Amino acid sequence: MxxxxxxxxxxxxxxxxxxxxxxxxxxxxxxxxxxxxxxxxxxxxxxxxxxxxxxxxxxxxxxxxxxxxxxxxxxxxxxxxxxxxxxxxxxxITEIVRNPACQSEQKAAVIHSACQDIMSRVIADPRASFINQAHEIITPTIDLIVSDDTATRHLIQLTAYDHYTYTHSTNVGIFGVALARLLYRPNDFRKIERMGAGFFLHDLGKCRVPIEILNKPGKLTPSEWSVMQRHPAEGFQMLEEAGFLTDEAQIITLQHHEKDDGTGYPNALDRDNIHPLARICRLADVYDAITSDRPYAKRKSTYEALKLMKEQIVADIDQELFEHFVKLFRN
Structure with missing residues (x-):
């Protein structure tokens, strides 16, 4: 591939x-x-x-x-x-996605590269014009995932490479939209389109977290952890200022680090108050983190990650949603 x-x-x-x-x-x-x-x-x-x-x-x-x-x-x-x-x-990318003569594998490769390119720009310089550009690239990406099963499988496979913050955002966006497609299809493409931007831009607030905290190899100090916990609210504010804060993006951005047992952040919500869209994002976020090389942990294989998520990461994972997530990796 x-x-x-x-x-x-x-x-x-x-x-x-x-x-x-x-x-x-x-x-x-x-x-x-x-x-x-x-x-x-x-x-x-x-x-x-x-x-x-x-x-x-x-x-x-x-x-x-x-x-x-x-x-x-x-x-x-x-x-x-x-x-x-x-x-x-x-x-x-619009022409390639719409071209019936273009192979699904090529479409997936082009879309993945384009998403990485635009997300790297947004993370490095989150001005409103770049967020708008990201939104316009995300739309044909969502269209491809919703309409082409083969291309979606290729996109899932492409997430195994390179894990910087902007790549993580791309991967979570792909996983989030692909999982939402399983849950909402064939109902409302517009609903998936609105939530898609939230999945891709969920970590936008991390661009305001000092790089030494993001890349610290050891455990964060209480003060560093306090800074890290601000990134959902920072992302919310940035999307609001740029004029791209849909209801779906608001929920995903603010709640994607909440946990069922109430130990998440920024608002320590319990299971009954966490929105299903935030659960989707949290699941994708956890998986991509486990399968990435991080400053404090080596990446795990897909099998190892899914096994760990099923057996040990109980507070982070909605197990019913997890069963649908596993379907994304079946050929």
């Missing part, structure tokens, strides 16, 4: 000494059938950028192969070209 490019270091936006701002884009999002949407640059080390391709270049397989041989996974664009790149990304 198609695998996403391996990311050795999470690419981040960068501002040069002269004040020019460059944004990373995944090479997997540049499709050989389309022309380059704007000027493309290579990072040369430090804060240097080398012009690579002019807007309108027929970015074909030979360009991609040459870069891959050099170990390049990301190119860069100027900040002022971000709108051009986003329009290109939205157009290409």
């Amino acid at each position: 198609l695998k996403p490019a391996k990311i050795l270091d999470p690419p981040v936006p960068d501002t040069t000494a002269s004040g020019e701002r460059y944004l990373p884009i995944s090479m997997a999002c540049l499709q050989p059938e389309y022309r380059a949407p704007c000027d493309l640059y290579l990072k040369t080390g430090g804060r240097g950028y080398l012009f690579f391709a002019k807007k309108g270049l027929d970015f074909g397989h030979s360009h991609r192969a040459r870069l891959q041989e050099r170990g390049v996974t990301h190119l860069y664009i100027r900040d002022e070209d971000s709108a051009l790149y986003f329009d290109y990304l939205k157009e290409t």
Whole structure:
């Protein structure tokens, strides 16, 4: 199957000494059938950028192969070209998802790369325009998951690679929508679409948590844990300020760390007061965390994670919902 490019270091936006701002884009999002949407640059080390391709270049397989041989996974664009790149990304993934001649495996790979790309941008710079862009990329993703069983299976398989915060958000979004499809299908696509943004953006508030706390290898101090527990409310506030706080996103963002026994946060809700949508997100969040390499724990296999969730993580998991979740991993 198609695998996403391996990311050795999470690419981040960068501002040069002269004040020019460059944004990373995944090479997997540049499709050989389309022309380059704007000027493309290579990072040369430090804060240097080398012009690579002019807007309108027929970015074909030979360009991609040459870069891959050099170990390049990301190119860069100027900040002022971000709108051009986003329009290109939205157009290409929409066309690919709707193209009946395109294989489900390719659709899944393109969608997964696009979601990672836009989520990395939102986490690094959560301005309202980027949240809007994320929402517009999430919509065709939800459409693909709801309409194509084979593509959904490929998306589930693609979640096994690379686990930075933005990848975790992408994975939880995919799991959340796929599970919601099992529970709500064939009723209301619009309902799944509204909740989908909440699944993908559930951890947006983590961009306000200091990186040393997010990546701390040991146990958090009480003061550090207090900071970490603020991220659901921070995410709620950011979505509200950006104008994307649907009822579904509000519930998911605020409640995805609540537990049935009342030991969750931020409001210590008990089982009877936790919304089903938050339960879906919590389940996806727990699974992706267990199957990821974290600063304090090595990743577990799918089998090990599901076994652990069924037998030991009782306070976090709705067991009836869990039985539906397991179906996502059956071929």
